[in-house]
Amino acid sequence: MNVDDWRMNIRGVEDHEKVKKRPVKFNFDPSLPTAHSYLGNDLEEYSGRTIHDDESYVSLPLMPITNVVLIPGQTIPLQLIEPRAISMMRHVLQKDRTFGVVSFGRDLEHGVSSVGTTAEIYSVKEINEGGLESMKIKAMGRQRFKIMDITRQADGNMVGKVQILPDKDIVDPLHGARFNSYYQKRALSPVEESMNILNPKRRRNKLLEAHLTWWPPWVYQMYDPEYLMALIKEELRSWYEGSIKLNTIPQNPSDFSFWVASIIPIDDSQRLSLLKVNSSVQRMRCELDLLKKCTVLCCKGCGLQIANKNDVFCMSLDGPMAAYVNPGGYIHETLTLYRAQNLNLIGRPSTENSWFPGYAWTIIQCRHCSGHMGWKFKATKRKLRPEKFWGLTRSALMPSMSQEGGETTSWQPVL
Known part of the structure; x- marks a missing residue:
């Protein structure tokens, strides 16, 4: 050819x-792409969920991946052929099925990003064909973390001491200025509220109490x-x-x-x-x-x-x-x-x-x-x-x- x-x-x-x-x-x-059927339909499924306390310190096996920055809630599929990576995942499966995903880059400290995301395995299959082992995995991004320290084990795998990062919500700044009737007569659910908040009349009503404060409504709206x-x-x-x-x-x-x-x-x-x-x-x-x-x-x-x-x-x-x-x-x-x-x-x-x-x-x-x-x-x-x-x-x-x-x-x- x-x-x-x-x-x-x-x-x-x-x-x-x-x-x-x-x-x-x-x-x-x-819905077909979300199933990642190209990995096969005979993966072993796991249930349950591991959640670490916010700001707690935990030790996690780390997997550096090139051109990937895992986001909480995102599914990440893996096809592993390296023996040390497969060994690490077997250890992870015996514990809480959770490992850390960090972005790999030569310009980064320790070669990996300082922040990452925990990934929890929910489907897995081990394959042995003629003595060649491989592993197929589907995992879900769960929580953000910051790397405090990294150690490299004898087998070459990385383990990080990490701090789980919370996602802090800003409390309603007008809560103290609102009338009780705002909460008692509120007819819409939070989802309906978010879908209708662009309505000028509803927007004015939502920010009405801003006139009782030092700041104009647009500041709170931001x-x-x-x-x-x-x-x-x-x-x-x-x-x-x-x-x-x-x-x-x-x-x-x-x-x-x-x-x-x-x-x-x-x-x-x-x-x-x-x-x-x-x-x-x-x-x-x-x-x-x-x-x-x-x-x-x-x-x-x-x-x-x-x-x-x-x-x-x-x-x-x-x-x-x-x-x-x-x-x-x-x-x-x-x-x-x-x-x-x-x-x-x-x-x-x-x-x-x-x-x-x-x-x-x-x-x-x-x-x-x-x-x-x-x-x-x-x-x-x-x-x-x-x-x-x-x-x-x-x-x-x-x-x-x-x-x-x-x-x-x-x-x-x-x-």
């Missing part, structure tokens, strides 16, 4: 123009969790135009802020900045600022524009981006888009280990720098919709942040 047969280039601009509208007919089951959640939901609608089911996302402010952090296509340093924030209100303020400024997604290697924010849509109940693992054990947090540009197709379509059942994948590269960008997915059945979509790996993307005057810059959290 010659190079021309193997390399099939498609002009990204032409693909971009062919798909002008977001898919209307959508019969793919979005730190109101329900109002921030409503603003972020409105911003997400402009990104995903109805492809995201708002009734399936977390309604608790803390869980909601973590969920938003897990679906924004930002780089590791920006995601670590969100993970370090100790308040759901402050985290949502950062996320809102980020969502408003991020308009274009570019190749991290050369800066070439690949997509716009409104090209993103949801193929999974987890949201527009989720973590998947390939047979080699490399984890890709993959963002799904219904159109993209400036990409070349490399190789031939394959259905093997497809993260989206019913779709064949083809590797895609940046047309300018030839960096790996992700995959193009195409339906293998005629009636399956959408017919095609793109999955871009977060590690290859760089969001372009718009500023006044049309300039772009990198993003820093606004607290």
